[in-house]
Amino acid sequence: MKVLIMGCGRVGSELAALLDAKGHQVTVLDVDSATFAKLPATFSGVALLSDGTDEDSLRAAGIEGMDAFVAVTREDNRNIMSAQIAKHIFNTPKVICRIYDPLREELYQSLDLEAITPTKILAQMLEERLTK
């Protein structure tokens, strides 16, 4: 599978490493090249200094041939916009983004954008452990 990951922070670099280790073709984008140091030495994919909220930069990163796009920068709105570019402009088959704000996530689920909300998931896990 060819995957484009936007954001090479803790989650982005970890996901890139996991997919790369399983033999998938991974391209990871970030606006800060220092973040690429988080990728393991064995990483065989592509790390690109690029702003993924721009149609042209996503095209240059090869989004047109990708099977999946994942947006995990630290900012909800950047993730939401680039995921919608991938979905509605490039018709990328699988698009997932991270949205911290649970209310915003609800809205975008209703607009058919696949999102994961770590704050909600963590709160639920904590609640389960505390009340078990």
Next chain:
Amino acid sequence: MYIIIAGGEHIGYYLSKALLSEGHEVVVIDKEAKRIKRIEEELGSICLLGDSCEAGTLDEAGVERANLFIAVTERDEDNLVACQVAKHKFNVPRTIARINNPNNEVLFKKLGIDVTVSSTNLILEHIEEVVPTHPLTHLLAIQRGELAIVEVKIPPSSTVVGKRIGGLPSLAESTLALIIREGQKPQLPTLDTILEADDRVIVAIKPDQEEALCAALSCA
């Protein structure tokens, strides 16, 4: 009208000032207390401190009764999300977003934003107007960009010079609205109007017909 403005930087400030003076009810939302202070000192208590992308903030601003929501922060992604929340969660009838990257115009329209204003494109259009290299100048976009008012200058080399407008079937797709001729009163074109070199023709046209228009007037 009740109008909510997201973003209290320069554009938000001047926009709220103008809209207030036209008698509208205006609320400006901004995350920065210092920007809010500046606006309130001059325009009164019309601001709300908060994130205009958050449903809670919009709710507090009374977005449900807003007639118009305008997002003019400096970031395209924030303007997009704020408008989408206003539109899809609160059913605001009309949303306007400022965009910096002209590419985003298509995306924003696809995602249901009613109007986009691209400062980059506006400046480009003005450059087209003052730099005479381009035969076709955009004067105005109407009907949400589905129709454009353009000006075409007929070059002396054009094959249409000396011809009747009615004799040019290739112009059928365009509506010729006005002909401006140096030293004369602007005239309404008729089928019998004869085109002359250096005539400036004002045309209402669909944007995808622009190339065809240039070809029809042989000034491409």
